[in-house]
Amino acid sequence: MEKITDKIAALPQDGTYFSLEFFPPKTAMGMSNLQIRLERMSSGLRPLFITVTWGAGGSTANKSLELAEMCQRQLGLTTCLHLTCTNMSRSLVDGALDEAKALGIRNILALRGDPPRNDEYRDEEHSPSVEGEAEFTWAVDLVRYIRQKYGDYFCVGVAAYPEGHADETCPEVQSPEHDLPYLVEKVKAGADFIMTQLFFDVKAYQRFEGLLRSHPSGVLREIPIIPGLMPIQSYQILKRTTKLSHATIPSGILERLEHVRSDDEAVKRAGVDIVSEIIEKIKDEPLSIPGPRGFHFYTLNLEKAVAFILERCQLISVAVDASDSTAIEEGDHVGNGVNGNDLLQARRRQSSVNSDPHNRVVVDDATSTSHFEAPAVEAGVPKEKVGTRANTLAISEGEGSLGREATWDDYPNGRWGDARSPAYGEIDGYGVSLHVSISQAVSLWGHPATTADVSNIFMRHVSGELSAIPWSEEGLNEESAAIRPELLELNKKGWWTVASQPAVNGVRSDDRLFGWGPRNGFVFQKAFVELFMPAADWHALHARLRSRDDISYLAGNASGTLESSDVDAVNAVTWGAFPGKEIITPTIISNLSFRAWLDEAFSIWHEWRRVHQPRSATARLLGEVREGYWLVNVIHQDYVDGGALWGLLLGEDD
Secondary structure, eight states: OOOHHHHHHTSOTTOEEEEEEEOOOSSHHHHHHHHHHHHHHHHHTOOSEEEEOOOOSHHHHHHHHHHHHIIIIISOOOEEEEEEOBTOOHHHHHHHHHHHHHTTOOEEEEEOOSOOOOGGGOOGGGSOOSTTOOOBOSHHHHHHHHHHHHTTSSEEEEEEOTTOOOOTTSTTOOOHHHHHHHHHHHHHHTOOEEEEEEOSOHHHHHHHHHHHHTOTTOTTSSSOEEEEEOOOOOHHHHHHHHHHHTOOOOHHHHHHHHTTTTOHHHHHHHHHHHHHHHHHHHHHSOOSSOSOEEEEEEOTTOOHHHHHHHHHTTOSOSOOOGGGGGGOOTTOOOSOOTTSOHHHHHHOOOOOSOOOOSOOEEESSOOTTOSSEEEGGGTTSOGGGTTSHHHHHHHHTTOHHHHHHHTTTOSOOGGGSOTTSTTOSSTTOSOSOOSSOHHHHHHHHOOOOSHHHHHHHHHHHHHTSOSOBTTBSSOOOGGGGGGHHHHHHHHHTTOEEEEEEOOEEEEETTOTTTOOSSTTOEEEEOOEEEEEEEHHHHHHHHHHHTTOSSEEEEEEETTOOEEESOTTOEEEEEEEEOTTSOOEEEEEEEHHHHHHHHHHHHHHHHHHHTTSOTTSHHHHHHHHHHHHEEEEEEEESOSSOTTHHHHHHTTTTO
16 A cells, blocks of 8 residues: 555665556456466566556456556555546546555556547547536646545656657657646646656656756656666567657667567567666766666566566665575576676576476466466476575576476567467557557548448558558568568458468578578468458358368457357467477467457457547448458468468459
8 A cells, every 4th residue: 555655765865676567468368377477576576566557448447457456455566557538537537546546556657548539529438428527638637636536645657758759739849848848737736756658768868857857847856757668579569669659769779689680589688688778877877866766667568578687787676585595505506697696696496397388387286177387396496495586586587497487478479479478469558549649540541431442541551552550550561562462452352451471381580571580490381361351251251161171260240259160279370490499489370369359450440430520421431340340360271382372262262
């Protein structure tokens, strides 16, 4: 029940601290695995506090509260709940705050969220139902409201942007100086601390912090400012998140990553170096106001990289459990640890027995039916040593068999990863969004009034004329250029493609177009495509697919009806063989992952519809499409025949 500012104030003036952000996983299995991960991270890393992202409205918001309850009540972690306020009625905000208070949460990060919609663009279900239920427009409105209704019960944080906030309200201006009056207003309204958006330009952050501390109002002189950092999990994730956040990647950092961009393992190693260097530069900069120095990490629900960074930068508290002393055994090697911390390295036990590739938690006695529990005698670490903090940290960093099991999902692949992973999905954790403003959406996609207009939008995206569609904020992947003619033909039929890949048979891992992973390996792909099509077309295609044993398919509609060639199938559609490693399968399509994505995919139609006036021809069309189309994923198992899938779908093999 502690406030973040009270915990910071209790630290030594020259101390350091850190916090971690998590988002609600998209699947029940992901939530269960996140709980195991959080238990491990809270024990081994001991953050000062954690934050839980907010998904506005419906089940996503409920999942945020569920995760916050788990962290606050079950794990005993000081929890800060994000809360976005735009396009939400006062009653919804009250409900979230009352629930947080009931859970014992004392900390709120007050955010604006998506740009507010004018009344003429708001559909009936989002209209205020009661007089005086006016929605919030800016984060400062939420800060004022919390203070007016809840007094000082909550410790309130607000966001800041070291390189300026990119916003459609003033798109030509992105600078900290432009944002500063608004930040001052939020602090005057009652904000207790400031947390920044992620950045990689350390000089920009240092200038920003100096700008705040020297502001003539004086209100920013002593308020805690916590820089936000994102461990680099993969090159693709880095490019996506910096594009969405408008954060600059300095040329030196980009050059270091470009050399290894196709090897996630090498990217992650370089990322640990890069973020650690940023932290050390910030730590070396003298504070204008004495006080503890903090760092906030956007974990993306992963643990390995952040554990390495925290240990290397000596941000983990030096206080250890008494039981840790027993982790050093006679003959243990004490030398240069992988993160420069010999003491922690010396305390670790090696655990090389049992490489079973499941994410299992060690228990005293595993039940015979559980796939996620392992008796300590099987785990490769002596039973009495497992719970020590040093061993827990080693596990978070992926050491030994327990570490490999704990970090099994360390190389996420968005919605094509394993749906059992806490990091499954497009890992931003903020719920369904078009990732563009209303004006940008209209500029990109116009006002489609017929299905032919929609087909044209998808075809322009495939051909490279459009930089984004509602289901992808990026252009067509470079490798998909190999099947561009086939994709154009499918979209011309009114089958709108949202994801695809060509077949690949044993291409070298350093291939410019299809290669990935460590050197001297070989990579393989099964061709697949995911598309929206009218219900009648799906029923006709389904009749053709059911008799094929070389085809796997999944299909669903907005009402939640699901049809599948095999509900238990897990299709590895991309895999690689590399020297000295097990087969790596980064791209997986399964019933579980498809079902988790299905609701979001159809919700995007609804978000696109809300860009337009409710009674417009475009809104009517997009609503009809959402109700009358199916999302279909088709995989061809023959990865040797590159044209097999496309011939089937385009009718060329009949």
